[in-house]
Amino acid sequence: MSTLIRIWRNLAPGAAFEVCLRPHLERLWRLAVRLQGNPDDAEDLLQELLERAWNNRRQLLALDAPGPWLAKVLYRLHVDRWRRRGVLGDAATLESAELDPGQPLASDGERALLSAVATDELLAAVQRLPEQQRAVLLLYDGEGYTLEEIAGIVEVPVGTVKSRLHRARAAVRAAFAEGTEAAPVACTELEAAGGGR
């Protein structure tokens, strides 16, 4: 814990809480926006996190590196929100079909498919991914968390994180390969969400 936090901690826990949280707030906000897809829901999610963090401030202030803990709680709250909306059903809707690990993950030729794709179309394709793949893609490519940090945040082994990353990227590429349609599980999620995402 930094010297300044130790200084404030002895005076008032409230000040120490704010000092502890402030350096992580911007990154958590960006992650909330990316996960929720819009700033209004992201703000609600962040407020939930602040509430949870305040209620666990003693544990939080004892951590040398509170960032991953905060991200893990934020992710759990995000998943809870998705479940309440009924978007996330059983485990079958969370992952696309297994890809044959013996082959390269894309067999759609030698073109860089995504360079000509507009940003909003790419973002829309990412939004259509199964949630567990989308989340690790946003954590890794969106916010630069390491594979080990992501494994802690989503509470799966590092190998599973890598696997989900590969599948997510393959699915996004497949969405823009000629003659490819979105995976059925993504359509299910869109229908359950009322087509809002």
Next chain:
Amino acid sequence: MMDCHSVQDALDDLRDGRLNARSAAQARGHLRECPACAAQAADAERLRAVLGGPVVPLRPAVLEGLRRRAGDGRRRLTAAASLVLAVAAGALWWGQQAAAPTPTDWLADGWESRTVHLALDSERALEGVQFSLELPTGVEVQGHPGRSSLHWQDDLTVGANRLSVPLVLQAGAGGEVVARVEHEGRSRELRVSLENL
């Protein structure tokens, strides 16, 4: 020689510098020779650039909410609260030099570490109290070389409020450490001399 599957599996490790030199050279060599894998790598970079783009800024109201949360809204300022009346007792004193101090091998010769303690016993809860700690020449806050004063704002709870500040003292340093507490135009000053060590 790495095959396509191995290279595609290692793209993130290559980008993040986690491959050893030999594997990194093999992977780069493969990417130069293999259009399909080069396309994969280009698409992964495109996706990362898009997902890592800027988001809507965090509203200041959220930060204010954090401060209110940290300030604990259950506290109340009484109309008649004043620093002089509320703070019934204050003291500033040196802590004992530890027999086995925390690792000080980072200290230059002629410097020693000491803690100064500030105690304020308040009859009322006070919000927005201004604190300052002025240090004489040859005395610094640990971890903040060259800094001869601290200024911060915090709240006082009813009863005992304690603050411990780790300092480093240069041999031969003299003078006083002065703690000043201000609230709504009234202030209180506490002093402790280095000669009291």
